[in-house]
Every structure is written in structure tokens, then in C-alpha cells.
Amino acid sequence: MNAMQRAGDREVLVVVDPQNDFCPGGALAVPRGDEAIAASNRLAGRFAHVILTQDWHPPGHSSFASAHPGRQPFESIDFDYGAQVLWPDHCVQGTDGAAFHRDLDIRHAELIIRKGFRPTIDSYSAFRENDRRTPTGLAGYLRERGLARITLCGLATDFCVQFSALDARLAGFETVVALDACRGIDLDGSLDRALAAMRAAGVELA
Numbered sequence: 242m243n244a245m246q247r248a249g250d251r252e253v254l255v256v257v258d259p260q261n262d263f264c265p266g267g268a269l270a271v272p273r274g275d276e277a278i279a280a281s282n283r284l285a286g287r288f289a290h291v292i293l294t295q296d297w298h299p300p301g302h303s304s305f306a307s308a309h310p311g312r313q314p315f316e317s318i319d320f321d322y323g324a325q326v327l328w329p330d331h332c333v334q335g336t337d338g339a340a341f342h343r344d345l346d347i348r349h350a351e352l353i354i355r356k357g358f359r360p361t362i363d364s365y366s367a368f369r370e371n372d373r374r375t376p377t378g379l380a381g382y383l384r385e386r387g388l389a390r391i392t393l394c395g396l397a398t399d400f401c402v403q404f405s406a407l408d409a410r411l412a413g414f415e416t417v418v419a420l421d422a423c424r425g426i427d428l429d430g431s432l433d434r435a436l437a438a439m440r441a442a443g444v445e446l447a
């Protein structure tokens with residue numbers, strides 16, 4: 242789809258985690274994250290079908306460094322299911338930080354997928370939690386709705402957007418990431434690694 246075209250009926254835009262805590266001033270602010278909100282609003286106008294995801298953690302979630310005495314945010318530790326980065330407390334259920342960004346303006350969004358609500362499992366992907374087993378239900382929803390081509394945007398490019406894009410490919414969907422409507426965290430080169438991994442998996446980077 243080029244810049245001026247409208248998306249077809251089998252296409253869906255998934256806006257990943259457009260929340261206050263991932264924007265400047267928030268608890269886990271992505272540099273220039275607010276630019277992804279404005280760009281997502283514009284992109285959404287071209288899609289008949291839009292889904293939002295919402296990072297939605299209970300207080301004391303296991304992905305929070307504060308739940309692990311002696312650990313600092315952005316350290317990585319081993320969980321049962323593998324390596325897990327520890328984050329500052331963010332997107333706590335019902336808080337202003339977890340709310341959609343005040344400038345997000347996508348009234349026609351049809352579904353909100355919440356993720357990361359299980360106390361002991363983090364979830365970057367909109368499809369599967371970080372244990373790589375627990376489904377969110379999104380793949381089934383898309384199939385039942387006949388939505389076969391997914392465009393992703395939002396926050397953060399190298400975490401939730403990347404994991405969602407790779408899982409979308411694994412589930413057999415055509416997958417596009419609209420990079421101009423994403424912003425990344427970039428921990429130790431994670432942004433470049435994410436772009437390479439998405440390209441290698443057949444994700445179209447637009």
C-alpha cells in the first residue's frame with residue numbers, strides 16, 4: 242500500500258501500546274514516543290479495521306525490577322521461560338500511565354487486546370506471552386474476521402512491535418511494520434537487531 246492508498250478489507254492496523262508510560266514524561270518513556278502516537282493517528286485514517294494493544298500489568302508484576310530485591314531496571318535475569326529484561330514499574334492496571342495517550346485519536350478501533358496481566362509472565366507480543374505458549378487470542382480473532390494482512394505500528398519498535406511482528410509471521414499472516422509510526426527503546430543495539438530479525442522473518446518494513 243503506498244502513502245495515498247486506502248487499505249483493503251482484509252487488512253488491519255494493530256497499534257501497539259500507545260500509552261502514557263511509553264511516552265515522554267512516562268515511567269518507561271521511549272525517546273520521541275509521542276511522535277509514534279501522532280503518526281499512528283494519521284495511519285489509522287487509512288484503515289477500516291484497527292486494533293489497539295494495551296500493556297496492562299498488576300501491581301508488583303514480575304517484569305518490574307522493584308519486584309526483585311537488589312536488581313535494577315534494564316538488567317536481564319533468567320525466568321522459568323528464559324531471559325527477561327527487568328523494567329521500571331509501568332502500565333499498572335487502572336493508572337494514568339496505563340491509559341492510552343491523551344493525543345491518541347482512533348475512535349474506530351474495534352478491539353483492545355490487553356497483555357501482561359498474568360503476575361508471573363510478561364508479554365511483549367500481541368499474540369503470545371513471553372513464555373511463548375500462552376496465547377492472547379488475537380490470531381483466532383483475526384482468522385475469524387478474515388483479516389489476513391497486518392500492519393503494525395506503535396511502541397516500542399524493538400520490543401512489543403518486533404515480538405508482535407515475528408509472531409504474526411509465525412502465525413502465517415502477511416506482516417508489515419510501518420516504521421515511521423514506531424519509536425524504539427534501543428537497549429545495547431536492540432533496535433538494529435530487531436530490524437534485522439524482522440527482515441529475515443519476511444516482515445515488510447515500510
Ligand code: VGL
Pocket residue numbers: 257258263296328365396397398399400401402
Ligand atoms: C514494552 C517493555 C515492557 C513495549 C512493554 O511496549 O515495548 N516494553 N513492556
Ligand code: ZN
Pocket residue numbers: 296297298304328331332357
Ligand atoms: Zn510492560
